[in-house]
Amino acid sequence: MNQPLAIEVAGLVKRFRRELLKSDYTTWKSLLLRPFRRDRAADLLTVLDGIDLAVGPGRTLAVIGENGSGKSTLLKILAGIYKPDAGQVSVQGRMSSLIELGAGFHPEFSGRENVFLNGTILGLSKKEINRRFEQIVEYAGLGQFIEAPVRTYSSGMYVRLGFSVAVNVDPDVLLVDEVLAVGDEAFSHKCEDKLNEFKRAGKTICLVSHDLSAVKKFADEVVWLDGGVVAARGEPARVIDAYRQVVARREDEVGRRAASRGELAAADRWGQGEVEIVAVRLLDGGGQPHVVFASGGPLCIEMDYVVNQPAEAPAFGIGIKNSAGVLCYGCNTHVDQASLGPVPQRGTVRFTAQRLDLVPGTYLLDVAVTSSEGRDYDYLVQVASFAVRGGPDGDVGIYRPPHDWSLRPRGESA
């Protein structure tokens, strides 16, 4: 307990002038016309409001939160790039920040020259870079490309080289901003390995990320920033869960508001419109409109239609795609041989799934009315989107069958 803290932040407040955010630069003209308009309290936007942090040496802290919650600002203050308006910030030991990879890279210079340039910018001496050069090049995996101008690199190569230099600074405290999100699969594994290596070596890490599964994997402690204040902190699983719930609730509210305006916004739409779909609603089991559904819970899709020209036995259908565009399920009343009876001039068709056994994620809905021969009267692509949440984290795929696991020793019968 008496060990000195690696990162200590007390009562941190950061405000930005609103004027800056409007990117309304002061010009000589505006300065002459209204010289006293600056520095009014009303023009200030508080981005961080009374943040306290204490990170012991060798611990990994992750900061999560929605966009604009102040995460990156906090990291930049820790890095010393921004000055706090109030409060104390102290970071012990040599610090390296993975905020910008490849800062100062000159596109016309070779990878080799840029390693020296970037390394110097990050605070390494020429001797230190020389000593680590082989290691840096090998880790970046560029081979002979190290002699080629950086402008000829793919973005992945560029990032790898920048990352390689930054992690070879050999810091005591490492600040990481979203770098796990760039690069390909192999690169993210490399990043994770490197972070693990840092952890084993007893370095202190402060991580800002939207990748919650990575956060769960690495962090010893999670701080959730919401609107510039700490909404929750502590044990990763608990904080992440709380965060997820709030995000889901907000998504739901936003989606409901859009839905309540009753607009039909399809990405694409075709058909002669003999039968027209005029509204689509997503409902939960109780008939309440929602855009976030629990995995394994019920889902209702309602569509209001109008018959414009007499059409023979129209079939109503739905299609659910995941965010990768994979069709997860599709069917229509004709395929299901559902007997709807006579189709009046106006009405509402309801599709009810008793169990929505999809893995958590975002899904898109297509709806259509077709003739019995399959000609489209009205076809709407991506007319609505909804999210599936809940259940354990980390299962993959599309379909989550209701399931359980068991084990029996050899020799026993099931």
Add this chain to the structure above:
Amino acid sequence: MLLQRHLTELAKHHGLLSALISRELKGRYRGSVLGFLWTFLNPLLLLCVYALVFSVYFRIQMDNYAVFMFCGLLPWVFFSGSLNEGAGAITDGGSLVTKVLFPLQVLPAVKVLAAFVNYLLSLPILFAFLLGWGVALTPKLLAFFPVAAVHILFTYALALLLSTANVFMRDTRHILGNFLTLWFFVTPILYPLSQVPEKWRTLVYLNPAAVFALSYQDLFFWGRWPRWDLLGLLALGSVVLLLAAVVIFEHYKEYFAEKI
């Protein structure tokens, strides 16, 4: 105290300074066919243009006019180049300002020093011309060192101020470009001081750029010591200007990352 800290930080980062200066110099012509040769070709071609206009078309009556003009033109190129580039040093710094931590005075310093290195590299051409036109090189050339030192001090102070101003008022750079043109013509570079009517001469001495131009002309062309009295005053003025520039720069630099 603040000045001392400002300069110590600069000196402490000499490795970074030299790395960025060589980036600036090497990067400028990288990818061009002639490459670094442009460092020498540019002043040469510049000289040709001015020599053509003022010796052939305007027919200025003066012995070795082209060489004389060159003596003042090269330091002016250093000066105006430093200010033009220096004004944008912070605003063009991009991620170096917003995402990495190091003393930001390095950026304008790099612009000034890179321009100065360019100036030094063009001196052999100047010497070749002086000798070619039969102008003797004298021990008075030693005065180059103090003159250049004051010149760098003065230029850096201005670059520091301009780079700060440009962060908050992006018009600075555009105003500067036009102002420098005016400044160039009121400075006795294309014409000797003797062309200036007697009653205006005192006014010329009030122009720092003129004092530098005259000093370089003295030590390169006329083979005499520069006016130490004027230079001493200018050195004093430069230190005061630098002090003011450092105070302003250090006060505003915490906003740079937010403003860009």
